Amino acid sequence: MNVLPARWLARVAVGLLMAAGTVFAVSPVTAAAAPASVAPPPGCTTSGVPDGMVGCLRLGVSAPASVRTTAAPAAVPAGCGNGNWVNMSRFVMCKSGGGLYQVIVAQGGSVVGEIYFNYSSMVTLQARDLRWTQSFEYSPVRAWGVLGTPTLWSVPDCMFYCSIVGGNPPTGSALSVLSGSATFTSPRLPGQYWGSRSDWGFWFVNPATVNQVTTTLWTNYPGHRCDDALPGGTAGCANQDFVPTLDVPESRYPMYASHIRHAIRTTNLPSQLTRTTNSAVIDANRNTSCPTGPSYPRPAGYTCDEYPFASTAQGAAANPAGFTFNFNTNRLGRLLCQVPWLTEHRSTTNRGHSVCMIPTAENSLGGSDLQSFFLDNRVIDRDNFNVRA
Known part of the structure; x- marks a missing residue:
């Protein structure tokens, strides 16, 4: 959705007027010598431009290490994706990358100035709220040549089922580190789940170029996914592509954790499960594994x-052949489950669920x-989660 809201278009117009008549030279703070040879970017053309300079902007470009300046770039969060969005957690996604702005002479197509830059954007969701934030940060890495007075402009936008609550989109000299964020929200759909998407756009404005x-x-x-389908919880949003992990430490519940650990590690029972909120399925699972x-x-x-x-969904009703544990050895430790109606696990056991008295x-x-894990991670019906014990 390459549409600029009217308020940002107005600011661009003001910026162009204020920049008129200025001296077009690169800032001495980040200035560097021109490289030996520079080629214009693919897809950027001066065709049809009779005279003057053209500004071209693209992503997926990093400054060569041999010509980078010592100017400190904006901090990129550890684990942030380089050129692609990475799921850092159930509630945080991040993308970073590099880009290049070039000033090209229309006659002959020579590149006379460049700004290499880095950028990053992070989306942070809330487990118990339909609001989220998206940040944007821009950092010039190297600049040289005849640039004019390029200004970076940026805009947050709602792409699907959301609205902007507020924010401070950064605008300023393209030779400065700039950052900002915006808050979004999504309308609540009772008992349902739905997709929502925000985005962040940015561009350069330069009165020294013909295209400006x-x-x-x-x-x-x-x-990401928002929902109002979490039993016992409020509406909120989560990254459905990140599978959360339930930790079951023996320091908190020794025998309970030992049972789960042996069920996973010494048998073929899965460590990744799929939640069900179907009460009939839950009752059937309990009646199969723990009859009265x-x-x-x-x-x-x-x-x-x-x-x-x-x-x-992997509960006992779906896998009715059960087993139990009864051992006390130096190698395995001690786990006496006291379940006389089930077969004890052996190395040849191939059954679908484990039962133990805890x-x-x-x-x-x-x-x-x-x-609590389901609530904290917005694990709704049919969501996968991992178990680690």
């Missing part, structure tokens, strides 16, 4: 625990932590 305003380039953020009655006793102070969890307090805490 370059093409607008975009960060091309791919978007005289034939299924619970020791005093213990409750029945199953893996995969009852709240997953101290009531541990089992309750583990179940509570699982629900």
Whole structure:
């Protein structure tokens, strides 16, 4: 959506008027000697321009290491994607890259000035709110030659099912580090989930060039999921392409964690599960793994625990052949599950779910932590998540 809102177009017009009559020279702060030979960018043409200079802007270009200046570039977050968006977490996505602005003489097509720059953009979502932020940062790396007075302009925009709440899009000299951010929100759809997408565009304005305003380039953020489909939670947004991990430490619940760890590591049970919010499926899973009655006793102070969890599509109803653990060895440690109605696990066991009696307090805490994990990471129906124990 290469559309510039009226308020930014007005600012461009003011900038052009204020820049009229200025001396067109590169800033001495970031000035550097011209390289030996420079070629105009592909796709940038001076055809049809009889005289003067043309400004061209493109991405995917980095300053050669041999000609970079010592000017400190803007900080890029660790793990931020170089040239593509990277899912840094369930709620943070980031992209960074390099670009090049060139001033080209129409007669002959010679490049007479350049600005190499870096940029980054980060989207930060909220687990319990439909608002998110997108930031943009620009940093010149190297400049040389006849540039005029190029100014960077930028604009946040809503691309799909959102609106802008506020922000401070950066505008200023293309020879300065510039940064800003904007806040977006998405309308709530009760009980549903939907896609939302913001983006950030930027361009150069230069009265010294015939075209004055370059093409607008975009960060091309791919978007995320918002929902009001989280049982027990409020509406919010998450990065559905990032699979969150549930940590189950033995320091918090020794036997509960030991059961899950052995179920995953010593058998073929999956460590990646898929949540279900279907109450009929959850009940069927529990009734299969932990049935009640005289034939299924619970020791005093213990409750029945199953893996995969009852709240997953991989639960016992889908994989009804169960097993349990009973061992006390130096190599494996001690795990006495006290489940007499199931076969003990052996190296040849190939069954679909594991059952173990766990101290009531541990089992309750583990179940509570699982629900908190679902809420904190917006794990809704049919979402995958990893288990690490």
